[in-house]
Amino acid sequence: MISNDILTQLNPQQLKAVTLPHVSALILAGAGSGKTRVLTTRVAWLIQTGQLSPHGVLAVTFTNKAAREMLTRISAMLTINTRGMWVGTFHGLCNRMLRMHYRDAGLPQTFQILDSQDQLAAVKRLLKSLNVDEERFAPRELQYFINANKEAGLRAARVQSYDEHSKRLTELYAEYDQQCRREGVVDFAELLLRSYELLERNEILRDHYRRRFSHILVDEFQDTSRLQYLWLKLLAGSDNVIFAVGDDDQAIYAFRGASAQNIFDFEREFASGSLIKLEQNYRSHAQILEAANALIHHNTKRLGKELWTDAGRGEPLRVHESVSDTDEAAFILQQVHNLRSEAVPLSEIALLYRSNAQSRVLEHALFTAGLPYRVYGGLRFFERQEIKHALAYLRLVANPEDDGAFARVLNVPARGVGNRTLEQLHSTSEQRAVSLWEVARSNPPTGRAGQGVIGFVRLIEGLRRDCLALSLPEVVALAIERSGLKHHYQLEPEGKERIENLEELINAAATFDVESDAPQRAALGTDQQPQDEPESDPRLRTLHDFLAHAALEAGEHQAVPGQQALQLMTVHSAKGLEFDAVFISGLEEGLFPHDNSLNQADGVEEERRLMYVALTRARRRLYLTHAQTRMLHGQTRYNIASRFLREIPEQLVQRSGARVPSAAQALGGYALPSGASRWRVGQDVLHPKFGPGVIVSVQGRGSDARVTVNFRRDGMRELALEYAKLVPA
């Protein structure tokens, strides 16, 4: 039997987890311990042994990538089709549920999803319309406040506020929700909260789904938020079982509401007695694992787990110190060349960094060297300006009441309708409690700007009319063409790439038609259960699905699979992946751990877990690099090596690079009063930009001190010591 084949390849703990009886269970699975394998084999085993039909599977993952991976692996093990299964992200599944029951959920059929950018814009619009001082209530702060409360499962009415400030924030939260309701849009957190409330209030629906999903499987459980946990509990009821897989040491999403508390609660409420630890690592050599174990031991809040391997010791970790970020990039480039000559394929090499901004320098070096690379994350396809503009037109086709979309493109491309006019429209819409669209249509302003508004209304009306007869890619093409976006970017000198992206959007629409996840929509139809009436127009429905797809899956579209390319990404997006060789760059205080994490509760512990995730991505070789100076905010910053480097035992490490005392140390000495006479004539110095040189003269003292340096490359230069970051050489 096939199932035996599958099972014989498992180690005892894995086997135990896969073949657990009908109970809820918590699988604590360390990095590289075969977590996904256990999850997918569990599903396959349950189905093959007749304990479960595909229809009864609800599997939740954290990223779209992970969801796809899971589906692929299940279908590889089974011959049945996986269509009836619900596999996806929390947001994707909630979206699916809300689309099917939009009426019961109190949403318009055409509801649109706001990504974080859209949400921030909506918040700003709200603050403006209420005349709230943005100095006192920063849009970002309000956005964070709203999301944090939603992720905790709290509507504005239930938020406890004690001081004036949070009281006002809570009021604004309520106003924001009303604005969303008026405009027929939902943000990410709202998808979850709405879906939760739907199930909570609607007993029939809740029972239906409980009867249907007898097995609920959750990947990356440590990253679930309070609300997601409540959602799962609601779906599970008392009879269904939850199979949760997670690793508390890899919890890296506290900043968006994830709470490790869920693991403890889950064990108490569901899985008492069935806790299984997977600690054998199949990925990395011993020295890498020892480094990771030693690092994570510095954390206090752990369930306790120690990875081991029976693979060899492998190589020591390589720590390299550079003088500057550009030197760091050069070092990495050189090592990549070495790796290639050792026959390591480019796609098996990853360059990791803490924040997206760090990719620039690396990309520049790679580009100049002509090495193919691929950047994951960062500014994603569907987040690009031109794409957002095009999507806004499409959103207006789907739902002209969408004020956000309306305001975004009313004057893009320019139609002579400026801010003033938009404000007028806004205030009228406020007074009459109707959408911007309604105002523009029934009561357009007069004068020159009014003509522009009328033209815009005609444009949208025409699009809406003509789109009915067209396929999705044709709709997209028509919107891009007729809106004038294409023409607009043709005129821009930098517009070429934008036009290519717009064409890519048409392609995305064309392939979406085929690969659409819409077929699964029929899933509920087979039951004689509550259903919303079929949506009126299947074409419009496809458009909604496409727009939802654009918001939920912002990016993987530029992927060029199969191509040999270096992999660049943040540590966050590297989670779940593995590579032969891994570079972790920018290991400096302030960057990794990030400055902002230092004053957050348990911030450093989360950063350390992030570092743990980064370390455990590597199979054979691991480079840890840091630089003494780095361009940040357009200024050179001086950094000292990350504390995480000190937390890795020295015997596991091989060091290379700068022997020069670090600039930050030198600077530290300079900043102290005792370091007054640090600089003397004739001294060899090093400057991050001008390179090596000799001090020719010293003028002034204290903060006015200046030196004249004869640089080897650029000759004489006078530098203010306070700003010019000189290093003794």
Next chain:
DNA sequence: ATTAGTGGTGTTTTT
């Protein structure tokens, strides 16, 4: 009333 240009400001990580 719109646009273009300028100065001040702020920046982690992602569905």
Next chain:
DNA sequence: CACCACTAAT
């Protein structure tokens, strides 16, 4: 450096 908001010129 890049984005935004405000101000001066069309």
